[in-house]
Amino acid sequence: MENEKKVSFYKRFMNSRAFYPVTLSLIAALCISIWAINRSNKLMMTTTPISQNSMTAGDYLDEPTTAIQNTTAKAEQKSQTTQKTTYAYESNKAYKGEWLLPVGGKIGKDYSAGKLIKSATMGDYRVHDGIDIIAKQGSEIRAANSGKVLDVYRDAFWGTVVVVDHGAQVTAKYCALGTETNVSKGQVIEKGAVLGTLAVIPCEQKDESHLHLEMRVDNEVQDPLAVMNMLNKSE
Numbered sequence: 001m002e003n004e005k006k007v008s009f010y011k012r013f014m015n016s017r018a019f020y021p022v023t024l025s026l027i028a029a030l031c032i033s034i035w036a037i038n039r040s041n042k043l044m045m046t047t048t049p050i051s052q053n054s055m056t057a058g059d060y061l062d063e064p065t066t067a068i069q070n071t072t073a074k075a076e077q078k079s080q081t082t083q084k085t086t087y088a089y090e091s092n093k094a095y096k097g098e099w100l101l102p103v104g105g106k107i108g109k110d111y112s113a114g115k116l117i118k119s120a121t122m123g124d125y126r127v128h129d130g131i132d133i134i135a136k137q138g139s140e141i142r143a144a145n146s147g148k149v150l151d152v153y154r155d156a157f158w159g160t161v162v163v164v165d166h167g168a169q170v171t172a173k174y175c176a177l178g179t180e181t182n183v184s185k186g187q188v189i190e191k192g193a194v195l196g197t198l199a200v201i202p203c204e205q206k207d208e209s210h211l212h213l214e215m216r217v218d219n220e221v222q223d224p225l226a227v228m229n230m231l232n233k234s235e
Contacts, residue, residue: 092145092167094217099144099228100192102174105134108210111223121206129221130173130214137209139198141174144213144228149187154179157203158212162195169219170227175212176201 109117109132116125147166155161158175162183165171177196183189201212215224225231 092147092170094168094170094222094227095229097145097229099230100142101133101228101230102141102144102195102213103133103135103139103198103211105210107225108132108134108208111225113223119204121202121204130175130212131224132204132207132210132212134208134210135198137198137200139211141177141195141198141211143189143191143193143195144172145170146191147172147189149183149185149189151185152181152183157201159199159201160196164189164195169217171216171219172224173212173214175214176204176210 109128111131112128114127117128118124119126141162143164145166147164149162150165150171151161151163153161155175158173160177160179160181162174162177162181163171164174174195176199178199181196182194183196189195198209198211201207201210204210204212213224215222215227217227223231
């Protein structure tokens with residue numbers, strides 16, 4: 001009997017004018033509550049804790065800007081340093097480009113390409129791994145291209161030798177310079193730089209005065225005239 005009274009009460013309430021206003025009010029109250037809770041959570045998540053140093057709004061804006069500026073400046077400085085240490089000789093190419101003979105004069109003895117030839121000084125047959133460029137003693141010997149001096153040393157057979165890395169895996173040996181050279185190990189040089197002056201080659205001293213020039217590409221002995229693209233210019 002009591003349940004029937006409750007059902008009758010709900011039916012009368014739902015059919016009354018008060019049902020819809022009350023229902024809408026409850027829904028609106030529920031929506032407002034949900035919105036307020038969500039907004040409170042977002043504010044808590046986005047709030048930045050303030051340090052003990054009492055930083056201002058300007059400080060927060062300046063920090064990222066300064067960091068970006070510092071990063072950019074370091075990158076530019078690194079780029080400039082890399083450019084300074086990238087030597088011109090790195091662009092030299094074997095068999096291409098403009099090279100020059102270290103000293104003016106004709107070719108006295110060619111590269112033998114592994115064949116044995118008679119040595120007037122040593123009195124035997126041996127390979128000739130370079131070219132001999134005729135020149136007077138005391139003539140200036142110049143770098144055939146830009147590069148970096150790998151070594152300067154005295155050899156009992158070849159006199160004073162200057163070894164230069166010309167880039168693109170090309171290295172050159174300039175033999176028979178005087179004891180006083182104009183360059184030293186580790187020095188970066190430009191094409192045409194004076195390495196020293198021509199002296200005597202002990203193992204080829206019976207030949208006409210000349211510079212002995214050897215070249216290697218990827219550590220393999222090659223004809224210097226071919227490396228310098230001068231095969232048709234040696235005559």
